Amino acid sequence: MRHQRREFLKLMGVGGAFTLLPLDIARAASTPAIEDRAVYISASAGNADDYYVSAFNASGKILFEQALPGRGHDIGLRPNHVDVAAVERRPGLYGLILDRHTGEVRAKLHCPEDRRFYGHAIYSNDGRFLYITENDFDHARGVVSVWDAKDGYRRVAEFDSYGTGPHELHLMPGGEQLVIANGGLHTHPDFDGRTPLNIDSMEPNLSIIDRRTGELIHQTALKHDWHQLSIRHLDVSANGTIAAGFQYQGEINDQVPLVGVWQPGKEIRPIEAPDNVQYRMRQYCGSVRFDASGQVFGISCPRGGLVTFWDAKTNDFLTHIAAPDGCGLAATDRPGEFVGTSGLGNGWRMDAIRRKRVELPDASHKSLHWDNHLRRIST
Amino acid sequence: MPQKSFWRITLLSVTTVLVTGFGAPPAHADIPERKYSAVLSHLLNTVMPPKLDEFHDAASELTKSIKDFCADPDADDLKDVQNEFNSAMDIWQEIQPWRMGPLVANGRDQHIEYWPDKHGTAARQFRKLLFSKPASYTDPAQLAEASAALQGFPALEEVLFDDKNADHLSKGDEDGVFLCQYGSAIATNLQTITGELLDEWPEFAEAMSTAGPDSIDYPTAKFAATDLYRALHEGLLIISAQKLGRPLGENEQDAKASRGESEVAKRSLRNIVHNLTGLFAIYDGKWGGVGTEGAGMASLIDNSLLDRSFRLNWQTVIDAANNLPPSIDELLAQPDGYAKLSEFKSQIDFLITLVENDIGGTTQLGGGFNALDGD
Numbered sequence: 099m100r101h102q103r104r105e106f107l108k109l110m111g112v113g114g115a116f117t118l119l120p121l122d123i124a125r126a127a128s129t130p131a132i133e134d135r136a137v138y139i140s141a142s143a144g145n146a147d148d149y150y151v152s153a154f155n156a157s158g159k160i161l162f163e164q165a166l167p168g169r170g171h172d173i174g175l176r177p178n179h180v181d182v183a184a185v186e187r188r189p190g191l192y193g194l195i196l197d198r199h200t201g202e203v204r205a206k207l208h209c210p211e212d213r214r215f216y217g218h219a220i221y222s223n224d225g226r227f228l229y230i231t232e233n234d235f236d237h238a239r240g241v242v243s244v245w246d247a248k249d250g251y252r253r254v255a256e257f258d259s260y261g262t263g264p265h266e267l268h269l270m271p272g273g274e275q276l277v278i279a280n281g282g283l284h285t286h287p288d289f290d291g292r293t294p295l296n297i298d299s300m301e302p303n304l305s306i307i308d309r310r311t312g313e314l315i316h317q318t319a320l321k322h323d324w325h326q327l328s329i330r331h332l333d334v335s336a337n338g339t340i341a342a343g344f345q346y347q348g349e350i351n352d353q354v355p356l357v358g359v360w361q362p363g364k365e366i367r368p369i370e371a372p373d374n375v376q377y378r379m380r381q382y383c384g385s386v387r388f389d390a391s392g393q394v395f396g397i398s399c400p401r402g403g404l405v406t407f408w409d410a411k412t413n414d415f416l417t418h419i420a421a422p423d424g425c426g427l428a429a430t431d432r433p434g435e436f437v438g439t440s441g442l443g444n445g446w447r448m449d450a451i452r453r454k455r456v457e458l459p460d461a462s463h464k465s466l467h468w469d470n471h472l473r474r475i476s477t
Numbered sequence: 478m479p480q481k482s483f484w485r486i487t488l489l490s491v492t493t494v495l496v497t498g499f500g501a502p503p504a505h506a507d508i509p510e511r512k513y514s515a516v517l518s519h520l521l522n523t524v525m526p527p528k529l530d531e532f533h534d535a536a537s538e539l540t541k542s543i544k545d546f547c548a549d550p551d552a553d554d555l556k557d558v559q560n561e562f563n564s565a566m567d568i569w570q571e572i573q574p575w576r577m578g579p580l581v582a583n584g585r586d587q588h589i590e591y592w593p594d595k596h597g598t599a600a601r602q603f604r605k606l607l608f609s610k611p612a613s614y615t616d617p618a619q620l621a622e623a624s625a626a627l628q629g630f631p632a633l634e635e636v637l638f639d640d641k642n643a644d645h646l647s648k649g650d651e652d653g654v655f656l657c658q659y660g661s662a663i664a665t666n667l668q669t670i671t672g673e674l675l676d677e678w679p680e681f682a683e684a685m686s687t688a689g690p691d692s693i694d695y696p697t698a699k700f701a702a703t704d705l706y707r708a709l710h711e712g713l714l715i716i717s718a719q720k721l722g723r724p725l726g727e728n729e730q731d732a733k734a735s736r737g738e739s740e741v742a743k744r745s746l747r748n749i750v751h752n753l754t755g756l757f758a759i760y761d762g763k764w765g766g767v768g769t770e771g772a773g774m775a776s777l778i779d780n781s782l783l784d785r786s787f788r789l790n791w792q793t794v795i796d797a798a799n800n801l802p803p804s805i806d807e808l809l810a811q812p813d814g815y816a817k818l819s820e821f822k823s824q825i826d827f828l829i830t831l832v833e834n835d836i837g838g839t840t841q842l843g844g845g846f847n848a849l850d851g852d
Contacts (some may be wrong), residue, residue: 113541187852188852349715349718350713350714382851400851403703403848419693420694420696422703440845440847441845452691453693455693455696466844468846470847
């Protein structure tokens with residue numbers, strides 16, 4: 099295995115990443131460019147504890163900044179609608195529904211007193227319901243709340259997330275099931291709401307529930323030796339493959355996988371990059387995103403300042419691109435291409451297939467610290 | 478005055494000077510890229526290569542020594558081999574915290590020293606090995622493909638320093654012959670690995686010190702220099718949490734020297750002294766007779782008071798380390814050994830605080846918005 103990695107790296111150095119890619123991915127990369135008219139939207143911060151939801155165009159030109167009462171995290175996009183949902187990062191109390199074109203506030207969500215928002219939200223495909231991960235902190239229990247967008251965003255139900263510390267969630271293909279990354283970490287507002295209280299006993303998992311009934315459909319977890327790998331972020335491809343990024347709560351020099359691929363019904367499969375890349379991932383993945391083709395997924399590692407790219411078919415590591423403090427990732431409409439954002443203010447277009455990184459040309463986006471997650475709104 | 482109180486007062490006084498001297502942290506202008514490039518070039522092109530040479534030479538001497546010994550085993554000669562082991566381990570422990578580039582590629586650092594070994598894998602595999610004595614483990618090339626736990630310093634330490642094994646070696650009996658051949662293979666493999674390190678380092682050093690927008694791996698010199706800051710920071714964290722924290726355990730009753738590093742050779746604290754030498758070189762730019770004082774990360778600090786206080790605090794910790802015996806086992810055997818070990822850990826923890834608060838901030842290498850506080 100080590101030998102294979104060594105050979106792979108030698109090839110990377112000599113021939114570049116492109117020569118190593120499977121033929122079908124390489125072929126897809128030759129698709130003619132389509133002008134990117136999309137809008138990119140993300141939580142952001144200024145230099146004085148000021149927080150926003152901000153949008154920029156494909157050139158990096160800021161389109162709007164909407165001030166937030168506290169630091170945001172991810173943005174949920176309502177299909178075929180102007181609404182986007184910005185939920186405060188954990189332990190969050192507010193959620194704002196904004197107009198995707200202007201940032202104007204259209205509705206406010208208030209977290210119940212005995213719950214805290216955990217930063218991620220997703221809409222049902224018909225746009226009717228909004229699902230938010232929350233912490234039932236008195237019972238160390240993760241929940242998914244359900245809000246009816248057609249009824250003034252009334253909180254209408256709450257499901258068990260089947261784990262502790264739920265974080266990112268997504269719809270599965272078909273739109274009837276939700277997959278939830280239960281990070282395993284118990285936190286409590288009495289202890290600042292962010293400090294992990296159960297590192298020795300944490301049990302992260304990935305759970306799939308029926309979005310209408312809350313019934314548990316599938317669940318997977320890593321082997322017990324790796325129970326300190328908090329499963330926090332994920333994305334789902336059109337064929338139902340789930341890619342997940344982990345954050346390790348153990349020692350900085352423990353050798354643990356940081357990425358997993360799950361086909362529901364089977365066991366989660368942990369995968370690793372070559373040693374010198376794996377090491378630079380610094381035990382921490384920040385964001386996961388499939389490309390437009392579903393054949394490549396990117397995982398950002400802000401502590402290591404790089405984005406790793408993986409072949410979704412073979413689960414092999416493809417390549418990595420340096421991205422200082424880079425975390426936000428959104429797939430463009432081109433196979434293998436992503437837009438990435440950084441806490442240092444950078445925005446890049448990254449080509450995982452040709453191993454290229456280009457700064458977005460308009461400098462206006464550099465005035466902000468871009469937060470963990472980036473979404474693309476196609477026009 | 479008890480050592481603990483004296484030490485705390487010394488550190489507090491320095492901290493007080495820092496606090497009163499600086500007040501609120503001033504807004505810093507960006508440090509120019511050329512300054513980061515100069516640090517990278519100095520540390521990676523000038524300072525490290527001679528140390529890798531030294532490491533390779535030490536591994537070669539160790540190989541020669543063990544082969545000489547095996548030709549005519551003798552208890553006195555075993556001491557010579559053990560001395561060569563210690564020399565090679567000393568320089569490795571100085572290099573070990575520079576966890577970057579070729580040092581971590583292909584699991585090389587673990588092949589040199591499989592540690593930490595939380596589950597006792599090396600000891601378990603070693604026992605099995607002695608039972609079956611497979612010939613493949615006496616061939617350096619085949620050994621290089623074997624479990625990392627059986628091919629580096631910890632395995633050689635078992636061969637040379639475990640009392641029972643040392644006895645077999647000196648007698649030259651059946652176990653001794655196997656141990657000799659296996660030990661020679663480990664040393665030869667270490668010689669090979671250190672040679673690879675020497676070969677691969679220049680390309681890595683060049684990539685780091687020529688960082689810039691055209692580089693897909695290191696788009697800025699500042700970004701490349703964060704690897705140096707991390708090595709300094711994480712090196713101290715590892716000393717605190719693993720090299721000291723694990724043997725200390727939850728309390729005095731739970732303390733266990735054998736959880737320390739290199740405790741078969743009784744040199745767990747000696748390792749830390751050498752770690753601190755290698756780590757300080759990152760800051761200072763001078764490492765023994767190599768390099769230039771002040772040309773390391775210190776050159777990014779435009780504040781002589783902060784620089785002086787950091788050096789003073791570091792020296793205080795070095796002095797404390799030099800006053801300790803070479804092994805935790807020996808220290809814990811002293812009536813106040815546990816307290817001394819705990820105090821030493823708190824000194825390291827204080828250095829970590831300084832690195833995080835002062836060095837990371839002033840050099841602007843301490844991490845960005847997402848890296849420092851992600852979710």
